[in-house]
Amino acid sequence: MEIIDTLNLIRSTSLLRKNYANFVNKSLSNSDITLSEFAYLKEVVNCDGIAQDELIRNLSIDKAAATRIAQSLEKKEIIQRIRNENNKRFFNVFLTDKGHEYADFIKQTLSDFYKVLNNEVSSSDMKTFMTIFKKINSNFEE
Numbered sequence: 001m002e003i004i005d006t007l008n009l010i011r012s013t014s015l016l017r018k019n020y021a022n023f024v025n026k027s028l029s030n031s032d033i034t035l036s037e038f039a040y041l042k043e044v045v046n047c048d049g050i051a052q053d054e055l056i057r058n059l060s061i062d063k064a065a066a067t068r069i070a071q072s073l074e075k076k077e078i079i080q081r082i083r084n085e086n087n088k089r090f091f092n093v094f095l096t097d098k099g100h101e102y103a104d105f106i107k108q109t110l111s112d113f114y115k116v117l118n119n120e121v122s123s124s125d126m127k128t129f130m131t132i133f134k135k136i137n138s139n140f141e142e
Contacts, residue, residue, distance in 0.1 A: 048094055052090060
């Protein structure tokens with residue numbers, strides 16, 4: 001791959017991430033949660049009761065950032081962190097009743113974004129893209 005191809009790949013993935021952030025931020029304009037909180041909640045909606053350390057890995061954020069986001073969401077009564085019974089140093093994160101109200105909003109926002117992605121792209125092409133993207137990212141796993 002030529003250097004220009006590498007640069008184009010980096011630009012394209014950066015642009016996709018920026019477009020995703022803009023799309024979600026637009027959806028959040030009438031909400032009381034931030035983009036970072038949306039990302040955090042997206043993981044909890046996907047797996048209610050998720051271990052906070054797994055959430056940190058999934059989001060690729062540090063513990064301090066995860067703690068700040070969690071504290072903000074707890075203050076808003078959207079999540080509840082409960083100490084893990086097997087290891088008291090860790091928390092499991094659960095949606096509250098108010099958090100469950102956000103779950104539909106999060107799922108709808110993600111569904112709407114996926115529809116935009118698929119507007120000019122077939123399902124087959126999207127699956128191929130995801131397969132290739134996973135292979136590329138696996139090259140960086142330790």
